[in-house]
Amino acid sequence: MQQMQHTTLDHIEQIAEGVVSLVLRGTTGPLAPWEPGAHIDVALPNWLTRQYSLCGDPADRDAYRIAVRHDPLSRGGSEYIHRFLRRGRTLDVSLPRNHFPLVPAPEYLFLAGGIGITPILPMLRAAAASGVPVSLVYAGRSPATIPFADELLSLHGDVVRIVATRHHGRPDLTALRSALRPDALVYCCGPAPMLAAAEATFPAERLHVERFQPVTRTYAPNTPFEAVCARSGRTVQVPPDESLLDALTHAGYPVPSGCREGVCGSCEVTLLGGEPEHRDDIGAPAGRMYACVSRAQSPQLVVDL
Structure with a gap:
């Protein structure tokens, strides 16, 4: 639990x-x-x-x-x-979980759109306290829709640029890239078009993004598989039209869940054997999988339940 x-x-x-x-x-x-x-x-x-x-x-x-x-x-x-x-x-x-950690860098550019400012706020504070160059470009439709603007300008005014897109258009990401040193890191959180634009502009190895919605992907048709629960010795059948999360829940294993879209990580289970097909958007660590969306590429998965 x-x-x-x-x-x-x-x-x-x-x-x-x-x-x-x-x-x-x-x-x-x-x-x-x-x-x-x-x-x-x-x-x-x-x-x-x-x-x-x-x-x-x-x-x-x-x-x-x-x-x-x-x-x-x-x-x-x-x-x-x-x-x-x-x-x-x-x-x-x-308990807090972190799939969007701030890693050390010689320079940071933070990009936020709308409510995507929320994870960026403490990142900006920590990065500024480290003494390296930092900048934030924060976009929203109009000044009335941009939360925490006054707080950001008060605490970090010199490095914050707030863009009301209804009046000034979207930020020029190409210009922002050209102003950065080559080893700077870029952190981006916001609506899907902003994330897509950032991914098209900045090198993948320098870009960190957090999504509120999963990326649409195409997978092979679902196939049935078995989930062997190692601790209890039970085997749960997972049919093609049911997720691993739901199959485990219906079998009496109440795995926590939240988004059910592969973006939050609350349904993480420990994998002891088998070959998973990871369908999440946050990158499951080795020996883990997210039961709400991920499935099996092997006939069986062995999980620590």
Whole structure:
């Protein structure tokens, strides 16, 4: 079972058009440590679990800060938070996970679009504190839709450029690339068109991206396979029309899950044998796989359950 932390919603406020900031304070002592780029699962009172990047100060062990944009096509997560969640509500959150870590570099360029600023905020703070050259280009439709703009300009004004695309168009990524030293790292989080433009502009070995939605890919037709649960000695049949996650859940193995799209990592299982077909967007480490989307290339997978 996934380890959860108990928090209370200490503060919630609208910080931009369609965006609220939430401060979750630990109720049973210090919260788990985290590093820039990390996110948490939030178990909402309407039985949904959603993932949000931590955008506060990693040195503050008493509270986590997240921000949530209201999605007009919400599946129930952002809609509930914006319409019904109130100060004082208790919320269980997971331990932080980080698939978007900040690695050492001689120079950083951060690119953010809209709510994609959330993982970038603590990254910018940490990178600036390291003393290397840093810059942030932050794009949004209009000033009213750009959260944390005042905070960024107040703390990092000299290195922050905010672009209201409705008035000034999209940032010129080619010009930004030409101004960087060859070994600089670029971190990008935002809507799919921004990520695609960044991938077309910057060398892949220098670019780190985080996605909110999976990339559309084509795979061979699903085939059935067996999941051998090593600890319990049971074998679970996984038919073509069912995910490994659902098959395990229906068999009595409640694997945690969140996005069910291969972008959050909450459904990670330990792989002991067999050949997986990784279909996630975050890059499963060796000996791990994400049960919501990934399948098997061999007749059997052996998992640590």
